[in-house]
Amino acid sequence: xxxxxxxxxxxxxxxxxxxxxxxxxxxxxxxxxxxxxxxxxxxxxxxxxxxxxxxxxxxxxxxxxxxxxxxxxxxxxxxxxxxxxxxxxxxxxxxxxxxxxxxxxxxxxxxxxxxxxxxxxxxxxxxxxxxxxxxxxxxxxxxxxxxxxxxxxxxxxxxxxxxxxxxxxxxxxxxxxxxxxxxxxxxxxxxxxxxxxxxxxxxxxxxxxxxxxxxxxxxxxxxxxxx
Numbered sequence: 001x002x003x004x005x006x007x008x009x010x011x012x013x014x015x016x017x018x019x020x021x022x023x024x025x026x027x028x029x030x031x032x033x034x035x036x037x038x039x040x041x042x043x044x045x046x047x048x049x050x051x052x053x054x055x056x057x058x059x060x061x062x063x064x065x066x067x068x069x070x071x072x073x074x075x076x077x078x079x080x081x082x083x084x085x086x087x088x089x090x091x092x093x094x095x096x097x098x099x100x101x102x103x104x105x106x107x108x109x110x111x112x113x114x115x116x117x118x119x120x121x122x123x124x125x126x127x128x129x130x131x132x133x134x135x136x137x138x139x140x141x142x143x144x145x146x147x148x149x150x151x152x153x154x155x156x157x158x159x160x161x162x163x164x165x166x167x168x169x170x171x172x173x174x175x176x177x178x179x180x181x182x183x184x185x186x187x188x189x190x191x192x193x194x195x196x197x198x199x200x201x202x203x204x205x206x207x208x209x210x211x212x213x214x215x216x217x218x219x220x221x222x223x224x225x226x227x
Contacts, residue, residue: 008034009205010069010111012057012102013077014043017159018117021198022075023050031206036068038102058093060101069109073205076102076116088129096137103141103149113148115201116141120155120217142212150204152197155217159194192217196224203227 009026013019014037026035027047036051037043038060043052055063076099085091099116106114122134138151200215200223215223 007032007112008036008068008072010036010038010072010074010106011077012038012075012098013079013117014039015041016077016079017157017194018197018201019077021159021195022077022201025198025202026075029202032073036072038064057098057101060098061105064105066105066109069106069111071110071112072106074102074106074111074114075201075205076114077201078102079117082130091130092133096133096140099137100140100144103144103146107144107146111147113150113205114141114146115150115205116152117197117201118151118153120153122153138214147211148209149212150201150209151212151214152200152204152220153214153216154192154197154220156191157194157197158191190217190221192221196221199224199227 009029009032011019011023011026014023020043023035023037023043023045026032027045027049033049034051035047035049036053038053038055038057040054040057042054053064078094078098080091080094082088082091085094103114116137118138119131119134121128121131122138123131124135124139126132126135141149141151197220200220203223203226204213204215
């Protein structure tokens with residue numbers, strides 16, 4: 001289903017690594033004349049297309065107008081770490097419950113597409129809590145019956161992070177050093193720029209595709225390279 005100019009983009013997770021890149025790209029994209037960000041606080045951007053909706057995510061269903069989602073492209077880059085969240089329960093609330101609530105609102109109000117950033121290795125059967133929660137989120141969103149659901153599963157991402165993650169910085173350096181050696185089956189494990197993930201989200205939203213599409217890290221890079 002192709003859409004004419006003047007589409008609405010709704011973004012949840014606008015202050016994160018991918019979300020910040022995504023919002024800037026959407027504001028400059030000719031297909032969208034309205035970019036609505038669902039946030040807890042101001043994001044520090046000003047643009048004629050930009051609308052900030054300050055909400056409490058635990059009450060999302062009550063705080064977001066359903067008509068906003070009609071024919072909209074919904075982008076979800078919500079995510080945290082167990083360290084940031086403070087507990088596994090709090091992590092699950094951000095990485096599973098909030099995206100699922102957003103998906104339910106999108107489904108009930110006729111959103112055109114729902115695009116979400118997950119993670120490489122995500123699986124509802126994983127023994128790792130992080131990957132299991134991500135996999136359960138993907139599973140539960142797929143069960144909603146959205147018109148089009150696109151799941152992006154990037155490898156380790158690098159970009160301009162606001163939080164300090166020393167261990168992740170070390171991992172990124174290692175991934176960059178050995179990236180050239182990651183060919184063939186190993187190519188999907190290469191570290192990826194957050195900018196490319198944001199580009200792929202928009203490209204996936206603007207093209208026709210199946211009701212459920214899952215893109216691994218290598219496919220994300222390939223799609224972003226078409227810009």
